[in-house]
């Protein structure tokens with residue numbers, strides 16, 4: 268099954284993730300399936316079963332034990348991969364925070380899916396935002412190619428002696444996970460040159476060498492020390508990511524900055540977006556430019572550590588900025604909005620007009636028209652925030668369904 | 682503000698004492714605050730509790746680092762480096778020690794800067810309650826009396842309230858109130874010295890540097906380090922094997938939850954007193970009752 272030269276394959280995001288793990292020569296995959304991530308672990312299961320991949324694939328009984336096994340596996344000094352989504356991330360949350368503190372490198376793929384309630388299988392980013400503060404590195408992918416590339420880059424960043432943290436690569440469910448598009452898969456030997464076998468930079472679990480990675484501490488000083496170290500290591504990952512990206516470019520010709528600037532020159536209106544919907548944003552920017560509206564787009568890529576300086580550098584000098592959050596913290600609004608605003612606070616030439624936009628929840632499309640509405644809103648003097656991308660048609664859609672859900676309305680009204 | 686710090690051992694009622702004192706102050710028209718500090722430890726382990734008493738609102742929280750009054754419910758704690766009951770005490774701190782020794786001897790032996798107040802609480806508890814380690818009402822009474830700001834009716838009400846909340850029956854509550862009254866009469870209020878307020882000086886903060894992961898993650902590479910944690914001082918009572926009668930059945934060896942009973946070359950059991958926590962399960966389990974229990978006290982005479 269080994270491929271001897273680079274080739275372009277039509278791959279779904281899930282398949283691209285599986286290929287990334289395969290060519291990173293992962294040695295241990297603890298797995299638990301969940302829609303829309305299942306194809307990743309199914310593909311890997313098959314490759315482990317037919318001998319394409321050497322090592323161990325284990326079906327776990329839940330995401331909680333899956334993440335714990337991933338951490339424990341990585342603590343033995345092998346290269347670990349796993350994947351989850353949505354409620355699975357929530358179920359694994361305790362383990363996720365725990366293994367971040369263990370400082371064990373690995374790559375985890377999250378396939379974004381909105382959180383219950385109500386239940387849906389379609390994407391938004393509340394799941395990935397829920398692990399924003401756990402200590403993992405986060406990379407958000409726009410294309411299937413980015414998913415594949417970020418997994419390779421991710422291992423190098425995770426395994427860097429001064430990082431030693433899990434890297435989470437995010438893709439949108441459906442929009443990327445089930446979408447096939449061409450992905451360039453480089454030659455295996457070339458990948459090995461960029462990403463050699465995993466050599467751990469720390470002591471590892473061995474039967475002959477008892478050790479603990481989760482000591483209990485008391486009094487606050489020791490706890491604070493380890494937490495500061497976790498923060499410093501996470502921040503260090505920005506520099507390591509850039510260094511690794513440049514190295515990746517040398518090997519494969521593609522370069523990934525911590526953010527991506529799209530038509531930002533002279534842009535009067537900037538959309539800040541992340542993940543697969545950025546593609547729709549880029550399309551709208553091009554169309555709006557043709558209509559004579561100077562639009563631009565800033566795509567978030569490295570989300571943890573948060574590249575505040577790069578974001579502020581990119582946004583300063585532009586008058587109007589709309590931060591589109593495909594997530595919602597009820598009672599507060601968009602989750603990335605305050606982080607981006609905070610990164611601009613000490614800049615003299617910061618944008619004067621910043622709008623918080625909530626859209627794309629539970630897989631809801633963001634249309635071309637929505638982008639123009641955002642610009643009109645930015646131009647208007649009305650200041651109500653956040654601005655929800657929810658229209659007349661959406662309401663009619665909802666009411667039709669509500670009619671079915673509550674047919675006997677009188678029973679409730681009396 | 683009166684800052685009272687209480688030291689004792691798990692199971693001695695130190696937390697309850699801090700609550701009785703807090704309630705008694707509250708019933709006397711003060712603002713009060715009380716809380717205990719303990720972790721994953723258990724009976725016999727050093728315990729600290731705190732009571733703050735003030736005429737105005739209390740704007741302090743957390744442990745009392747510099748106590749105005751120290752109530753030490755177990756003399757053996759003074760020899761315990763980890764419990765360090767004298768930590769933070771200065772010339773303004775009044776010290777009370779539950780002991781049968783003379784104040785002068787205690788001052789000399791523990792190099793105390795002031796003469797301690799002393800009363801043999803343990804004996805009083807035995808006398809009134811038939812239990813030397815139920816010290817909550819007595820210790821609270823010591824605090825209330827030394828302060829000189831709390832009248833007996835308020836203390837009585839507090840003992841009644843707090844012990845009732847613990848499910849203590851009315852007969853035993855009555856005995857505790859008698860005990861508290863006795864303590865109240867045996868002591869006289871101390872002279873309260875006003876501690877002058879110091880100006881705030883800034884903390885010496887540092888800018889942390891990133892460390893290599895071995896030093897940056899909570900990794901323990903040295904196994905078996907529990908042996909370094911000596912828990913022998915948790916004991917209120919010491920198990921002693923009567924080798925005259927012990928028949929080496931080793932049931933005690935099997936039952937000790939801490940694995941601190943070893944086997945000597947002649948096949949007889951041996952207790953490691955550096956680590957024995959004094960749970961007395963061995964004494965309970967020995968079929969012939971050949972393990973007797975002896976009260977622990979300070980090691981000097």
Ligand code: SF4
Pocket residue numbers: 920936937938939940941942952956957958959960961962963964
């Ligand atoms: S009292 Fe007996 S059973 Fe308990 S720790 Fe000590 S030796 Fe073990």
Ligand code: SF4
Pocket residue numbers: 922923926927928929930931932933934950966967968969970971972
């Ligand atoms: S249980 Fe009693 S008789 Fe048996 S070994 Fe222990 S002390 Fe001796």
